[in-house]
Each structure stands twice: as structure tokens, then as C-alpha cells.
Amino acid sequence: MTPSPDLSVFEAQRPRLLRLAYRMLGSVAEAEDVVQDAWIRWSRSGEQVEEPAAWLVRTTSRLCLDRLRAAKVRREAYRGPWLPEPLIEDLTEDPLERAEDVSVAFLLALERLSPLERAVFLLHEVFDEDYAAVAQTLDRSEAAVRQIASRARAHLQAAKPRYSVDQQAATRLASAFMAAAARGDMASLRALLAEDAVMVTDGGGKRSAALRPLVGPADIVAMLEGLAWRGAWPTSGDRPLQYRAVRINGLPGLILEPDDGPMTIAFQPSEDGRLSAIYIIRNPEKLAHLDR
Incomplete structure (x- = not known):
């Protein structure tokens, strides 16, 4: 009978394999699937693997390449802008990733x-x-x-990145943005946006979202007013929308719970102390891992 490889060897490499697969695929769920596939191959390999770490990286990389090639047609047919599945960490945790590597x-x-x-x-x-x-x-x-x-x-x-993001300053900027949103103060929201700011919303054709990137404060504020009108943005009123502050892909972010399901927002600060980008994910397929 073929001997089983040491599980502890695989588990020691799992975090590295997950980091690699996420960067390759832009999806937490797919990264987990690939690493599970790598485990299955590892478990069937016996004990003849001389360099386990190299073997596992090689196997994971090739599995990711296979998925990327198969996904090409799906990506080309994707409805609206595509964003990577959000990588979410609680603010109380030490960052697991360098922000610039998962931005x-x-x-x-x-x-x-x-x-x-x-x-x-x-x-x-x-x-x-x-x-x-x-x-x-x-x-x-x-x-x-x-x-x-x-x-x-x-x-x-x-x-x-042209400069290192000051996490405390970035968090204060995101908080100021959300406070203005809660007041319905669109003028203050506009003042927090850089002149070339971009907002990208990913609904994947499953939920309402802009079908193009929005560029400039006027374009972005118009979209936010629409979200507020539909109850998908935290504004003052009878039932202000609840949200939780988190770290998303190394940036200050939020998880919101509007009536039609969860959404995430990540804020990218600019060098001049304003927001250069806002990334919103509403595609439920990319948010399924929030419940795990």
C-alpha cells in the first residue's frame, strides 16, 4: 500500500499556497478550491516527493494556470467591470498580507x-x-x-504604488467619507474625492451596478445619490444602513447589509489626502465567503 504523506508538511505550506492562488485567480473561493485540489494530489503522491514545498508550489501554480485559461471566455463575457473577490480581514488583526501585494x-x-x-x-x-x-x-x-x-x-x-499608504490616515479618510454619506452630505463627499477619482462597481449582472467605471467627483456623486435612493447606501433616515469597518485588500473598507444582500466597499487614498478610487462589490457570487 502506498504510504500517506505527512499532513503537517502540507499544512505548513497551506498559507503560502493560498496567497499564491489568490493572487493568480483574484478569488478567495477559487484559491481555496485549488489548494484543496493540490492537497488531493499531495495525498496520492506517497512519500517519494523529495522537495515538498517546491512540489506544492509547482502543483498549485499549474492548477491555477489551468483555471485561468479556462476562465478566459467567462471573463470576456463578464457583465460590467470585473473586480477581484474581496480579501477581508478584521481591523483588530495584524495584516496577513503586504497591502501593495493584494491591492x-x-x-x-x-x-x-x-x-x-x-x-x-x-x-x-x-x-x-x-x-x-x-x-x-x-x-x-x-x-x-x-x-x-x-x-x-x-x-x-x-x-x-508611488507612495506608502498611511493606514491611520486612510482609515480617517474612509470614516469621514462614511460620516458624510450618513448625513446625506453630497457636497462633503465630493470634496473628499480627487479630481481624477474612479469608482468601480462589480455586480456581475446579478445585482444592479454601473456598467462602466465612473470617473470624476460629479460622476461618482451622482451614482452615490442613486444608491442612497435605492437604500443601498448608509444615509440618514428612518433606518440608517448598518455597516462594519474591515480591511479589504489591505485598504480601509466596509461590509454593508442593504435589503438586497451584502456589499463591500474599499477606499483607495491618493497622495494628496483625498480618495483616488472606490471599489464596490455587489456580485453575490464574490461575497459568498463572507458567511464562512
Whole structure:
């Protein structure tokens, strides 16, 4: 009978595998599925694996690549803007991830890469795998991997954070925004937005959401007024909407509970102390993990 591999070896690698799979796929649920698939393959491998960590990274990376290729058609047919599934942490917890590595802007930039470019970039630049290891993982030559990495870095250059976000300042900014929303003070909301601010709402065709990114304070405030009118935004009134402050993809954020189901909001501060981006997810398929 084939001996079973040591579960503790796999569990020691699970957090790293989940981090890799989430960045590859932009989905908490899919990342968990991929890591479970990796576990199944690990459990059937016996004890002949000489380098368990490398084996598990290689298996997880290849499973992610398979999913990315299969998802290409679905992404192209997606209704409205696509946002990564929110990675949520309680504010009382120490951050598990570097904010710049899981920021919405960074994950959206990764979407512009091919699956192979994404895998090479993440393994080398984020997870510090050397080129030889990346080449082995992806079954490519080291020279080819170096070329792919160079191409990926060029594509992502503009997505690199230009400054470090002060978490306390960012949280105060988000709180000021929500306080103005609770008062229904649209003038104050507008003043908190950078002139080139963007708001992206992801409903996935399942719930109402803007079908394009909203650019500029006037466009964004008009959308917020519409959300308030439909009861999907916390404003003053007979029954103000309840919300919980959390950290979403390393940014200050909220989980709200309007009548039609939960939604999340993440706030991206700008260098000048205003908000440069607001990311709203209303697609229920991307919020199913909130109940777990």
C-alpha cells in the first residue's frame, strides 16, 4: 500500500499556497478550491516527493494556470467591470498580507497579463522564487522565464504604488467619507474625492451596478445619490444602513447589509489626502465567503 504523506508538511505550506492562488485567480473561493485540489494530489503522491514545498508550489501554480485559461471566455463575457473577490480581514488583526501585494489596483493590473506572465511575475517578484525554480515550476527554460519576467515587469510598471499608504490616515479618510454619506452630505463627499477619482462597481449582472467605471467627483456623486435612493447606501433616515469597518485588500473598507444582500466597499487614498478610487462589490457570487 502506498504510504500517506505527512499532513503537517502540507499544512505548513497551506498559507503560502493560498496567497499564491489568490493572487493568480483574484478569488478567495477559487484559491481555496485549488489548494484543496493540490492537497488531493499531495495525498496520492506517497512519500517519494523529495522537495515538498517546491512540489506544492509547482502543483498549485499549474492548477491555477489551468483555471485561468479556462476562465478566459467567462471573463470576456463578464457583465460590467470585473473586480477581484474581496480579501477581508478584521481591523483588530495584524495584516496577513503586504497591502501593495493584494491591492485592488495591483490585482487588476495582473489581469492585463497573460496567465503565464502572471505566474512568472508572482513566483519571482512576490514569492522570491529564483528563475531556475520558476522555470522548473512552469516547465520552461530559464532564458524564456527571464524574458517573460521582463515583459511582465514592463506591463506592471505603472501599477506600482508611488507612495506608502498611511493606514491611520486612510482609515480617517474612509470614516469621514462614511460620516458624510450618513448625513446625506453630497457636497462633503465630493470634496473628499480627487479630481481624477474612479469608482468601480462589480455586480456581475446579478445585482444592479454601473456598467462602466465612473470617473470624476460629479460622476461618482451622482451614482452615490442613486444608491442612497435605492437604500443601498448608509444615509440618514428612518433606518440608517448598518455597516462594519474591515480591511479589504489591505485598504480601509466596509461590509454593508442593504435589503438586497451584502456589499463591500474599499477606499483607495491618493497622495494628496483625498480618495483616488472606490471599489464596490455587489456580485453575490464574490461575497459568498463572507458567511464562512
